[in-house]
Amino acid sequence: xxxxxxxxxxxxxxxxxxxxxxxxxxxxxxxxxxxxxxxxxxxxxxxxxxxxxxxxxxxxxxxxxxxxxxxxxxxxxxxxxxxxxxxxxxxxxxxxxxxxxxxxxxxxxxxx
Amino acid sequence: xxxxxxxxxxxxxxxxxxxxxxxxxxxxxxxxxxxxxxxxxxxxxxxxxxxxxxxxxxxxxxxxxxxxxxxxxxxxxxxxxxxxxxxxxxxxxxxxxxxxxxxxxxxxxxxxx
Numbered sequence: 001x002x003x004x005x006x007x008x009x010x011x012x013x014x015x016x017x018x019x020x021x022x023x024x025x026x027x028x029x030x031x032x033x034x035x036x037x038x039x040x041x042x043x044x045x046x047x048x049x050x051x052x053x054x055x056x057x058x059x060x061x062x063x064x065x066x067x068x069x070x071x072x073x074x075x076x077x078x079x080x081x082x083x084x085x086x087x088x089x090x091x092x093x094x095x096x097x098x099x100x101x102x103x104x105x106x107x108x109x110x111x112x
Numbered sequence: 113x114x115x116x117x118x119x120x121x122x123x124x125x126x127x128x129x130x131x132x133x134x135x136x137x138x139x140x141x142x143x144x145x146x147x148x149x150x151x152x153x154x155x156x157x158x159x160x161x162x163x164x165x166x167x168x169x170x171x172x173x174x175x176x177x178x179x180x181x182x183x184x185x186x187x188x189x190x191x192x193x194x195x196x197x198x199x200x201x202x203x204x205x206x207x208x209x210x211x212x213x214x215x216x217x218x219x220x221x222x223x224x225x
Binding site: 031032034036041042043044045046049051052089091093096097098099100102103104105 | 116118145152155157160168170202204206208211213214216217218219221
């Protein structure tokens, strides 16, 4: 069974620092990996999707890499801002229907 | 813009009641999903549907059923609500293509008293 792990569980950084969030998964047979953001009491917002054939995806200050053979993905957020404070979740898609297996998330606080 | 709408943000029900959670998407997506999210357990899939009237069990279907009579609407039903079903419920949809993300609603925080 696919297991997804996110380390650390929580992270606090001063504004302006770069954020590095890690995600690991046990089964490399994936269709894609997705990164989401969740604000308190809200639903999930899709940030980036990396297909299994890709190595990285970029959107603005966000960059996500994927190393399928080692079962790892990293989300980089450049020049963090207080508005980046949220919980970040990674999820892997392991079947053709698009069902996702989620990590527990990393709670990020960016202090002004 | 993509939109998944859950009918209630907060809901309080009593033990033994039959509870309906509604979800509507406006993107003509084939697939729809119901998850629950609990502290320490993360998001877990309850049921999903890949077409009208078609459904498949997820990881934790016990105590739940679903209905999809129209493509845009996917309902989660708690047949006889219990206190251990107090949780945040999230609905999502996608096209079914692997290069497209899942889109989530804002969630329903359900309390069973």
